[in-house]
Amino acid sequence: MKRIVILISGRGSNMRSIVEACTAERWPARVVAVISHRPDAAGLTFAASYSIPTAVVDHRAFATRDAFDAALAQAIDAHAPDLVVLAGFMRILGAAFVRRYEGRMLNIHPSLLPAFPGLHTHRRAIDTGCKLAGATVHFVTPELDHGPIVLQAVVPVLPDDDESRLAERVLAREHVIYPRAVRWFVEGRLHLERGIVTQREGEPQLLLP
Ligand code: GRF
Numbered sequence: 001m002k003r004i005v006i007l008i009s010g011r012g013s014n015m016r017s018i019v020e021a022c023t024a025e026r027w028p029a030r031v032v033a034v035i036s037h038r039p040d041a042a043g044l045t046f047a048a049s050y051s052i053p054t055a056v057v058d059h060r061a062f063a064t065r066d067a068f069d070a071a072l073a074q075a076i077d078a079h080a081p082d083l084v085v086l087a088g089f090m091r092i093l094g095a096a097f098v099r100r101y102e103g104r105m106l107n108i109h110p111s112l113l114p115a116f117p118g119l120h121t122h123r124r125a126i127d128t129g130c131k132l133a134g135a136t137v138h139f140v141t142p143e144l145d146h147g148p149i150v151l152q153a154v155v156p157v158l159p160d161d162d163e164s165r166l167a168e169r170v171l172a173r174e175h176v177i178y179p180r181a182v183r184w185f186v187e188g189r190l191h192l193e194r195g196i197v198t199q200r201e202g203e204p205q206l207l208l209p
Helices: 013-024 043-049 065-077 095-100 121-127 163-186
Strands: 002-008 029-036 054-056 083-086 105-109 132-139 149-156 190-193 196-199
Touching: 002 013, 002 043, 002 065, 002 163, 013 029, 013 043, 013 163, 029 043, 029 065, 029 163, 043 054, 065 095, 083 163, 105 163, 121 132, 121 163, 132 163, 149 163
Parallel strands: 002 029, 002 083, 029 054, 083 105
Antiparallel strands: 105 132, 132 149, 190 196
């Protein structure tokens, strides 16, 4: 059984999609903890209702990023995870923290990386006149929203889209690709070499609209 720790900041809908798929599809894995840096993260309530242990490492209690990162790592390592999943986790993590989980930490970002790393991706895609948007699951590297790409989903940008409509359509695809990518990881179906991820069975790593 692979052990998964999920980090969230808020709503936690991606976390929920992973927890539910893990049970429904009988992955050889278990979500052993959900950790947030915000005590009021709504996703913590869902995790608790699923009897998943939760923890809060409140970033406001730490004077420096390094001190926060160290406390977070301690909370994570207490659960001895094989995989750390960032699911809407909105804190920037230091390089030492990221290296500690190198090759075993995934993130989802609501854009077709390497386009639009950082915040406000949907607004930036619309303002740039992009005809395509999407979401990316990737291994985490010290550079923000960067790192070997596991799986991407493409979503069209429609003429009357605003930020929230586009975000909603992208989020629906996030809930498809994130559980799939995590399942590939826990089933040992991902091969990472020189920054390129391949799916061992050749399953498509791109979902078209
Ligand atoms: C998602 O769009 C994720 O890609 C982004 O923040 C949002 C988090 O949503 N980083 P949720 O907390 O998983 O519902």
